[in-house]
Amino acid sequence: MPNLADYRKLFDLTGKTAVVIGAASGIGEASAWALAAHGANVMCADLNADLAAAVAKAITDDGGTATSTQVDITDAKSVEAAVQAAGEIEILVCTPSINVRKPLLDMTEEEFSRVIDLNLGGTFNVMKAGGRVMAESGKGSMIVFSSVRSQVVEPGQGVYAATKAGALAMVKTLAAELASSGVRVNAVGPGVVETPLTAPIKANPEWYQAYSDISALGRWSTPSEQTGAVVYLASDAASFVTGTILFVDGGWLAVDGRFTPPL
Numbered sequence: 467m468p469n470l471a472d473y474r475k476l477f478d479l480t481g482k483t484a485v486v487i488g489a490a491s492g493i494g495e496a497s498a499w500a501l502a503a504h505g506a507n508v509m510c511a512d513l514n515a516d517l518a519a520a521v522a523k524a525i526t527d528d529g530g531t532a533t534s535t536q537v538d539i540t541d542a543k544s545v546e547a548a549v550q551a552a553g554e555i556e557i558l559v560c561t562p563s564i565n566v567r568k569p570l571l572d573m574t575e576e577e578f579s580r581v582i583d584l585n586l587g588g589t590f591n592v593m594k595a596g597g598r599v600m601a602e603s604g605k606g607s608m609i610v611f612s613s614v615r616s617q618v619v620e621p622g623q624g625v626y627a628a629t630k631a632g633a634l635a636m637v638k639t640l641a642a643e644l645a646s647s648g649v650r651v652n653a654v655g656p657g658v659v660e661t662p663l664t665a666p667i668k669a670n671p672e673w674y675q676a677y678s679d680i681s682a683l684g685r686w687s688t689p690s691e692q693t694g695a696v697v698y699l700a701s702d703a704a705s706f707v708t709g710t711i712l713f714v715d716g717g718w719l720a721v722d723g724r725f726t727p728p729l
């Protein structure tokens with residue numbers, strides 16, 4: 467017999483251990499707040515230890531439960547240590563990425579490696595270490611940040627787009643490999659979000675406006691608007707959701723042009 471109490475628990479994360487990597491800034495910071503607000507005990511992990519600690523303190527001061535740790539996701543040992551420190555992780559969010567916006571013909575080997583090493587290599591380190599712990603405990607939800615750039619590109623996005631498509635491929639594969647262990651693995655695909663990552667675009671009014679105009683909603687996202695997807699994918703509401711990407715893009719991928727016909 468259906469009952470309201472069970473449905474009310476759909477998004478409840480009370481007492482669940484969550485690790486948010488990238489929690490010092492942008493979407494990761496907002497995700498840490500949102501998961502804590504829904505009851506999770508959140509470990510805020512980031513390369514920037516001071517900012518991660520400040521986010522954890524602010525969450526705690528506001529009545530949530532949060533700790534912090536430093537992690538460098540390009541270093542497998544550092545990721546392993548952070549994951550071990552967190553214990554039995556039930557929710558793992560991974561956001562760190564960079565973008566070097568340049569035509570492919572101008573991209574240096576160093577720039578290529580820098581983007582690949584963090585976005586793809588770092589994400590791989592997190593998925594591997596976190597996946598092991600979750601598989602051992604027989605449960606968990608992993609959420610990796612991809613992008614609309616996993617699907618569509620524009621000049622200057624080649625290497626970044628490759629990492630976002632690559633991360634999605636790893637998400638699908640790990641979902642298949644860990645399904646029998648009770649672990650779900652999904653991606654979130656933002657459109658444009660106002661964070662430090664996109665500050666160079668915001669500084670250029672024409673570029674900023676063009677990105678507003680692309681999506682159906684005609685504007686940028688705030689970091690907190692990305693967190694509903696994180697809470698959903700982390701929770702039992704998404705118990706039958708794995709190996710997929712949830713786009714939170716204001717309709718960016720739904721509309722294919724920058725022109726409204728004179729109807």
Ligand SMILES: NC(=O)c1ccc[n+]([C@@H]2O[C@H](COP(=O)([O-])OP(=O)(O)OC[C@H]3O[C@@H](n4cnc5c(N)ncnc54)[C@H](O)[C@@H]3O)[C@@H](O)[C@H]2O)c1
Pocket residue numbers: 487488489490491492493494511512513514537538539540560561562563564584588611612613614655656657658659660661662663664
């Ligand atoms: N902002 C957007 O418009 C947008 C759009 C599409 C997709 N995304 C994706 O969302 C995710 C989050 O983006 P954001 O805008 O919040 O970025 P951000 O730059 O605001 O935050 C990234 C965080 O990662 C941390 N970090 C960097 N290197 C690290 C390392 N080696 N180890 C651990 N932490 C490290 C940084 O200190 C920072 O706190 C990224 O994967 C990005 O590709 C963002």
